[in-house]
Amino acid sequence: MAFADQEDVKRLRELIAGAESVVIFTGAGISTESGIPDFRSPGGLWTKYQPIDFRDFMASEEMRRESWRRKFAMDATMNAAEPNRGHRAVAQLVETGKASAVITQNIDGLHQVSGIPDLQVIELHGNATYAKCLGCGARHELAPIKEAFLADETMPICQSCGSEYMKTATISFGQSMPEDQMTRAQRETLACDLFIAIGSSLVVYPAAGFPVMAKQNGAGMVILNREPTDLDTHADLVINGEIGPTLGDAVAVN
Ligand code: NAD
Numbered sequence: 001m002a003f004a005d006q007e008d009v010k011r012l013r014e015l016i017a018g019a020e021s022v023v024i025f026t027g028a029g030i031s032t033e034s035g036i037p038d039f040r041s042p043g044g045l046w047t048k049y050q051p052i053d054f055r056d057f058m059a060s061e062e063m064r065r066e067s068w069r070r071k072f073a074m075d076a077t078m079n080a081a082e083p084n085r086g087h088r089a090v091a092q093l094v095e096t097g098k099a100s101a102v103i104t105q106n107i108d109g110l111h112q113v114s115g116i117p118d119l120q121v122i123e124l125h126g127n128a129t130y131a132k133c134l135g136c137g138a139r140h141e142l143a144p145i146k147e148a149f150l151a152d153e154t155m156p157i158c159q160s161c162g163s164e165y166m167k168t169a170t171i172s173f174g175q176s177m178p179e180d181q182m183t184r185a186q187r188e189t190l191a192c193d194l195f196i197a198i199g200s201s202l203v204v205y206p207a208a209g210f211p212v213m214a215k216q217n218g219a220g221m222v223i224l225n226r227e228p229t230d231l232d233t234h235a236d237l238v239i240n241g242e243i244g245p246t247l248g249d250a251v252a253v254n
């Protein structure tokens with residue numbers, strides 16, 4: 001575990017103090033300290049599972065079954081996870097009015113659990129804590145789906161429209177992005193004067209387009225990540241360190 005350079009932490013504190021309106025952008029890295037593995041770190045989910053592309057999910061019942069298997073295999077870890085110091089620091093920036101919104105690629109709902117109102121969390125890749133019917137859009141809670149699936153792999157069917165295309169409310173590779181969230185994320189990005197990207201490898205597009213959009217619009221741009229990212233050359237400040245301690249120190253939150 002590498003700690004951030006204290007000069008960098010000080011610089012981040014100054015940038016935040018000097019900003020009028022901050023947007024926070026988060027990836028899987030902010031939740032690893034809560035026990036949820038990210039995608040691309042050693043031992044991350046990527047090394048265990050190839051993600052199921054949306055086309056394959058739609059084309060094959062076996063793929064849909066496999067996606068429920070994976071979901072419920074991960075469920076205990078997801079349900080046990082609590083916000084960590086990084087989430088708390090972000091929540092404080094929102095609560096004090098310094099940050100207007102959190103744009104997240106995460107599907108774990110931990111920003112909301114940390115106390116940030118739904119209206120200020122923009123979920124670009126959806127949410128894995130409930131399911132959605134792809135036929136009619138109805139929301140479905142996971143508990144009954146899980147019980148039936150774990151008993152004998154019974155596949156869920158939408159009670160509203162009868163569709164068998166039920167999926168966690170997440171956005172898969174190959175699935176179209178949620179338009180309302182993309183619009184909100186763009187509006188926030190263009191309105192901020194400081195954009196802080198935290199715990200993302202910044203390789204998944206279109207999400208990774210927002211830091212560059214902010215920068216091109218004249219905002220300051222900071223990247224906080226354990227390792228280098230593809231967008232480091234665009235940033236005004238790159239901090240390579242652990243998220244919880246770095247952000248906790250910068251914002252003075254435990
Ligand atoms: P990623 O796995 O590609 O990148 C995470 C980055 O965070 C890595 O570069 C890693 O080095 C860094 N990191 C991990 N822990 C850190 C820590 N404690 N301190 C500092 N840096 C740390 O994740 P991504 O860019 O978010 O893209 C992956 C996609 O997978 C996202 O679209 C997301 O929807 C999904 N995903 C979500 C979750 C979640 O909701 N928690 C978990 C895994 C994957």
Ligand code: ZN
Nearest residue numbers: 133136158161
């Ligand atoms: Zn339906």
